[in-house]
Amino acid sequence: MADLDAEQKGTAQTMAARLWDSRWLLAAGIVAVLAVYALAGISAYVVLASLLLLLAAAILPATGARQSTGSGAAIEAIGLQRLSGEYLAAAVADPLIIFDRAATIVHANAAAFAAFGGIAPGMSLSLKFRAPEMQTLLDGVLSGDVASDVVDYMEKLPVERAYRVSVSSVGHATDLYVLVFKDQSETRRIDRMRADFIANASHELRTPLASIAGFIETLRGPARNDAAARDQFLQIMQSQTGRMARLIDDLLSLSRLEMKPYLKPGTEVNLRQTVDSVIDSLGPLASENAVAIERHYADGPLHVPGDRDELFQVFENLLENACKYGQSGGRVVVSIAHSDAGSEPGIDVTIRDFGPGIPEEHIPRITERFYRVDVETSRTQKGTGLGLSIVKHILTRHNARLSIKSEVGNGAAFSVHLPTH
């Protein structure tokens, strides 16, 4: 349809014209990026990248918009306007939302979709960001009292996040505004982690330390010359120090998980292979406890998006519990099955044991830190009471669900539902 030769010859002019046509847009874009940069302190790389992209979008022939050459300039300018706006937004690594006078979302970049589920163009921003400080921020800029503003915004659920949010109007009289979220969770979490770690560790280490201190006293006093007692006491002390070391490991791994509440996207996990290697690694424990592990896997590929090491840890914890607490049942069944229950298709990994089970009233609580159904059993099994809270953390990050079914006397089944979307 379009004349190819003419088009090739005209490339230079078109390019110049295109640049000229979009000069205001470009200027506005650059101003917006710089404003955002100044407000939120985005790394210089992002700014550079977005400027480059903006330029590229203006200069490179837009291969998609090429239907007519007559009224081309105007149409292309419009196409360009839309395109470059999206490119610009996409090039910013932080969540970015563009909205209009009525606080309606016009565009949100991928980072914004990932960070705040359930937003969509056309939705009201003030209905979604309800926190008092966000309401004040939006009201301020929309009423025209201020051209731009910054506020610290905290979200507690589903995972704790802290942002420095900056808002400003885009260009002049565009009636558009841009909201940029700069993630501050890391720094805040480091502080929290320190406080939490000390609180938890000091509380939980007190008991084993007290018992070790007691044994040392006995060894230096009454049992000084009793070789048999000495040996027994040293053995207990060794297992207590082992417990303390594990406790610290578990606490650290929990803290590390809390530090990075998002999952890095894009990796796939082969559940069959992961679960198999968990079973292999727990082989010694299973045979020591005389527990036979049975596998029931569905056919075909069993892949879900996620982090392999983390999911390994989940199944390891669950299988370890099944072997330890369900020992009396003599066997543990590990099954992987597709599930299309409800709106979210996924894969269920279920670990079922035939031990004593868990009394109903404890089920809602056992994923809390240090919660144990029976402190004595957990202690003889060298448990720290952190296993299931680590599991819970990892699964929250995977948008996954854990359901626990149990009947006293008939064992327990821990089911992990991993979405496949």
Place this chain on the structure above:
Amino acid sequence: MQSVHIVSAYDEELKYLSKRIAAMGGHAERMVEQAVTALVNADPGLAQKVIRDDTVLDEGQREIDDKAIIIIAKRQPMAADLREIVGTIRISADLERVGDLAKNVAKRVVAVTDGRQPTSLFRGLEALSNLALTQLKEVLDVYASRSVEKIGFVRDRDDQIDAMYTSLFRELLTYMMEDPRNITPCTHLLFCAKNIERIGDHATNIAETIYYIVTGDQLPAERPKGDKTDKISLSETQPVK
């Protein structure tokens, strides 16, 4: 979805109502969050703030009631719009109650922290309030997105909240029986837990109202309760697509 009105001032009025609901919702969420934080961290200063903040919700409810009545009188809305306005009145009443309950938790902070209670109790309360707050947050998110087809989650989480509350209740009773000196602080904690559980109930009410606003129907009744087996689900997030 919504009929186009000729009068755009009317639209503005409806928009204003939903914006006020969202602001009240945000405020209520914050109050619950801070009340529980004050309780867990034994922070009477924060508790005082929560108690003071309650007036904002009282005013919000009064304003929404007034505005809604004026709109009904002036515009004589039909069907969907009428549901929206009446729904707004109902939701703001629920949110106001949530604020009262949070305030009541805040008022107990001093009494509870007089004697140190076992940390496991506070972890339990935190877990309970996380469930209730997630319920409230996701329900209000549905108010924003209007995607009522996903609202089935409220029933499941309501059950989880009940189960968690029952478990906490038992634990508190054990402590009271162990040592009579625990009775006073544990009674306060028991009321705190009850309040948080009721906050979850109000969130469920709001979900029902939203469902009614959008569809004109009642939210499908509860599915039959599970037998002996119990179930919890940990995902605080509904997967987003």
